[in-house]
Amino acid sequence: MTRIKTALAILIIFAVLQVAFVSSAQETKPLRESAEACEFGIGAAVNHEPLRFEKKYAEVLSREFNMIVAENVMKMVTLQPTPGRFDFTEADALVAFAEKHGMKMRGHTLVWHESLPTWLTEGKFTRDELMKIMETHIKTVMTHFKGKIFAWDVLNEAITEEGQLRDTIWLRGIGEEYMDLAFKWAREADPDAKLFYNDFNAEGMNAKSEGVYKLVKGLKDRGAPIDGIGLQTHLKLETPLSMDELRENMDRLAELGLEIQITELDMRTKNATGSPEEKLIAQAELYNNTLIACLEQPACTAVLFWGFTDRYTWLNPPGQREEAPLLFDRTYKSKPVYEAFQQTLELCPTIRAKS
Numbered sequence: 189m190t191r192i193k194t195a196l197a198i199l200i201i202f203a204v205l206q207v208a209f210v211s212s213a214q215e216t217k218p219l220r221e222s223a224e225a226c227e228f229g230i231g232a233a234v235n236h237e238p239l240r241f242e243k244k245y246a247e248v249l250s251r252e253f254n255m256i257v258a259e260n261v262m263k264m265v266t267l268q269p270t271p272g273r274f275d276f277t278e279a280d281a282l283v284a285f286a287e288k289h290g291m292k293m294r295g296h297t298l299v300w301h302e303s304l305p306t307w308l309t310e311g312k313f314t315r316d317e318l319m320k321i322m323e324t325h326i327k328t329v330m331t332h333f334k335g336k337i338f339a340w341d342v343l344n345e346a347i348t349e350e351g352q353l354r355d356t357i358w359l360r361g362i363g364e365e366y367m368d369l370a371f372k373w374a375r376e377a378d379p380d381a382k383l384f385y386n387d388f389n390a391e392g393m394n395a396k397s398e399g400v401y402k403l404v405k406g407l408k409d410r411g412a413p414i415d416g417i418g419l420q421t422h423l424k425l426e427t428p429l430s431m432d433e434l435r436e437n438m439d440r441l442a443e444l445g446l447e448i449q450i451t452e453l454d455m456r457t458k459n460a461t462g463s464p465e466e467k468l469i470a471q472a473e474l475y476n477n478t479l480i481a482c483l484e485q486p487a488c489t490a491v492l493f494w495g496f497t498d499r500y501t502w503l504n505p506p507g508q509r510e511e512a513p514l515l516f517d518r519t520y521k522s523k524p525v526y527e528a529f530q531q532t533l534e535l536c537p538t539i540r541a542k543s
């Protein structure tokens with residue numbers, strides 16, 4: 189009898205250890221591993237400075253994400269600091285990191301009204317000269333990265349909060365045609381890259397998203413080679429995005445035949461009510477609902493955060509620490525949103541199958 193009891197005790201201990209091992213393995217399953225079961229992009233914007241100087245930054249980034257985008261070093265001010273002279277040094281380092289770690293790379297961004305070099309913003313150009321500047325920038329940059337960047341934010345933030353065309357150097361200097369030209373030249377430069385329009389505060393159903401919808405529908409109707417739309421999704425915990433509106437907006441964009449990506453996900457929390465612990469849970473819930481809404485929309489193929497650790501976020505100007513927008517805290521400790529994403533991404537085949 190004793191031998192049977194002993195054998196039974198050993199079996200129970202083995203079973204408990206087995207469960208503990210499996211659950212701990214799940215606890216540490218990287219986001220990218222779960223996402224890959226659905227060929228889903230889970231990504232982050234990369235700050236080139238900590239990538240170079242902080243081992244932990246590079247370690248967490250490569251472990252957790254299968255897609256990256258340059259937070260700043262692919263903007264015109266960095267890539268073309270003087271007319272006709274291009275500097276790809278910093279951008280090439282990010283592309284090399286992505287290639288080394290089997291990550292897809294988004295390009296951000298070719299035509300924008302911010303982060304422009306002063307030779308452009310302070311210069312005086314004819315319409316033809318400005319068109320040549322835009323064409324040269326698009327074609328030089330896309331040719332340099334050809335085959336290494338699967339999707340480009342060709343045009344960024346061209347619509348105002350009221351849904352009108354934003355008054356930019358490009359609109360003033362070239363006219364409304366600048367948008368169609370941007371996509372035309374991008375397609376000519378790299379026919380294999382996916383070409384996106386990217387904007388913020390256009391996730392729900394509002395004047396701005398109506399303007400964005402009309403912009404991308406117009407481009408499609410005129411035969412411009414636009415493939416997708418980037419919904420930046422910079423959220424505020426105190427005024428949560430309506431998931432019903434997000435779904436309604438994504439449905440109408442998908443009906444245009446556009447691919448959708450959530451491209452710059454982060455969330456201000458400091459002005460929300462509740463204890464720090466309550467805010468962490470509420471943040472995880474709003475983020476997770478956003479991920480589920482994307483997974484339930486077949487046209488939505490990726491979610492990228494705008495950064496991944498609270499240690500480096502554009503929401504905290506130098507010296508400030510009030511915002512805690514991302515998946516990992518300032519010490520790279522995971523927050524509730526990370527565990528929520530782990531669980532949801534683990535279920536992504538089931539969620540996708542139902543959509």
Ligand code: G3I
Nearest residue numbers: 259260263296297302303344345388420452494501502503
């Ligand atoms: O690199 C220079 C440095 O040499 C200089 O000493 C310093 C002080 O002037 O400026 C540094 O450049 C700053 C750059 O970030 C890198 O830190 C720019 O001034 C600053 O304007 C720039 O801000 C970026 C902003 O876009 C404008 O390009 C933010 O980091 C970046 O998070 C933010 O990202 C944008 C997306 O591209 C588009 N969607 C909205 C999103 C948030 O604004």
